[in-house]
Amino acid sequence: MAEPARDRTALLAEFGSEAAILRPTLNERDLHSAAALLTVQGSPGSRPSLMGWTDGRAVDLPPEVRREIGGAVRLPSTVAGTLEELSGWRRRWEVLAAFEGEADPPLWLKARCAILEQRLDTLPPQSRADVAARLRWVLEAMAAGPNPDEAARLARLRVDLDECTASGLLEVAPEPEEPLPMEPAPGAVQTGHPAEGVSQAADPSPRTGAEKRRAVLDLLQAEDADGAEPLTDREIARRVGCSPQTVGNVRKSLAPAEPSV
Structure with a gap:
């Protein structure tokens, strides 16, 4: 019994009072209200359900329950946001259980967490x-x-x-490298300024990942065609503005596949 008492003491110090801990949040109220309209009271000796659903995965939720519980509070649109909400609800239930002594979460919380878990399995990462x-x-x-x-x-x-x-x-951005010294134009005085009549080239626009890989591929194929001495991955990465790892991946894709045994 000493462990729960220590937990409650720590939680009281964190939240300030038991009333603050037990006071439902706005999201809790909205989800509880949505679930109340879908709750079916069981027979004597059995637990209530959400239109027959008492626990389990989101695929088993009735469509009406999924719609109402999923829509009562706006669902996160990212994987990271979804995990943050799920972790928040789990933490919230731990806090409430420490004071209310209930071992089983309410139905609305189970349903919401089941929906979040399914989204964690299916949302594409951005x-x-x-x-x-x-x-x-x-x-x-x-x-x-x-x-x-x-x-x-x-x-x-x-x-x-x-x-x-x-x-x-x-893709990890390449480490910045020291720029190569520029050759002065013939007859130009090395004052740090371009010679008269010589314009400075504008910085090239940033490339997408696909454009960088295309540029790497062009350089590698040019080596094969000209029979020139191969450039190192680091040198190609410097010229293209990508990481040496990207160059290595493209180089591996050009290697002939090993014959299967």
């Missing part, structure tokens, strides 16, 4: 933060124990990583 959130979610789910969705989650994570690598989303 940033590095989304990829990191997906990886964190998969690892947390695996740590929780065997799950029928584990194989699908791992497959989805692999697809995400492949797609993000191909699009350049995970």
